[in-house]
Amino acid sequence: xxxxxxxxxxxxxxxxxxxxxxxxxxxxxxxxxxxxxxxxxxxxxxxxxxxxxxxxxxxxxxxxxxxxxxxxxxxxxxxxxxxxxxxxxxxxxxxxxxxxxxxxxxxxxxxxxxxxxxxxxxxxxxxxxxxxxxxxxxx
Numbered sequence: 001x002x003x004x005x006x007x008x009x010x011x012x013x014x015x016x017x018x019x020x021x022x023x024x025x026x027x028x029x030x031x032x033x034x035x036x037x038x039x040x041x042x043x044x045x046x047x048x049x050x051x052x053x054x055x056x057x058x059x060x061x062x063x064x065x066x067x068x069x070x071x072x073x074x075x076x077x078x079x080x081x082x083x084x085x086x087x088x089x090x091x092x093x094x095x096x097x098x099x100x101x102x103x104x105x106x107x108x109x110x111x112x113x114x115x116x117x118x119x120x121x122x123x124x125x126x127x128x129x130x131x132x133x134x135x136x137x138x139x
Contacts, residue, residue: 019060
């Protein structure tokens, strides 16, 4: 299970700031990336980090199952196990699944309060509920 942290800079993340930045670099590349490539890219972004730090974070991300690590000659290259979109979908599934399991009623009340803020949004929410109700009664 991943831990979802709320951050002051962003809505929330399951990765630390450096892990998140490194994953964005890996996702942006079409091919597997070397430690040197990630280190150079971070350097261009004004991040002064030791090569060994970048290598350690990439290795940790591989250990967490987010990256695939492969030897290529005398160095290692890394590629993402899943797309950015699939990763984000998985995080949302975990967070919402946990909230539904442990905090169902407060979550539902919050969604109604914050999602259905005007008549059109409330109508859309009612339409989605009616659609779901029809599927449940058919199946």
